[in-house]
Amino acid sequence: MREINKKHKMPTTAETPQQRVSRLMKANKSKGTKPELLFRKALWQAGGRGYRLHPKDVPGRPDMSFPGRKLAIFVHGCFWHQCPHCEGKKAYPRVNQDFWRNKFAENAARDARVQGQLHERGWRFIVLWECEIHRDADTCARRAVEVLNSRTKPLLTLKTL
Numbered sequence: 697m698r699e700i701n702k703k704h705k706m707p708t709t710a711e712t713p714q715q716r717v718s719r720l721m722k723a724n725k726s727k728g729t730k731p732e733l734l735f736r737k738a739l740w741q742a743g744g745r746g747y748r749l750h751p752k753d754v755p756g757r758p759d760m761s762f763p764g765r766k767l768a769i770f771v772h773g774c775f776w777h778q779c780p781h782c783e784g785k786k787a788y789p790r791v792n793q794d795f796w797r798n799k800f801a802e803n804a805a806r807d808a809r810v811q812g813q814l815h816e817r818g819w820r821f822i823v824l825w826e827c828e829i830h831r832d833a834d835t836c837a838r839r840a841v842e843v844l845n846s847r848t849k850p851l852l853t854l855k856t857l
């Protein structure tokens with residue numbers, strides 16, 4: 697949070713709802729965004745090697761995939777995927793609510809569809825939320841490497857490991 701405050705030169709409490717939505721929207725809206733880079737760096741340090749980025753031939757084009765181990769890793773933006781763990785969920789835009797409701801429902805439906813497709817193809821997956829990465833990228837990376845090295849772990853998000 698300190699980083700965010702510095703960037704915006706104001707305490708978080710002074711943010712208007714619109715500013716908060718705009719900040720959350722900017723975070724992790726596309727490839728190679730900051731949480732993903734933070735995680736990749738931590739993963740490298742934890743010994744996680746041999747992944748591919750955004751492969752076209754894996755359902756959902758995961759942020760990272762380990763083809764040999766059939767493990768996909770998704771870094772979910774807290775706003776776009778309506779994170780249940782943090783303010784991403786609370787920052788529901790006040791304007792155009794129908795639009796956003798549909799948008800978030802579409803995202804959730806796509807996530808579920810992709811996860812089903814991965815499951816059918818025998819892939820495991822990990823969903824990481826950007827807030828988890830910001831909080832402790834090293835732990836996220838260490839757990840991901842544990843899953844990577846274990847062929848028996850079922851489909852789980854890190855929160856439930």
Ligand SMILES: [Zn+2]
Nearest residue numbers: 774779782827
């Ligand atoms: Zn979150």
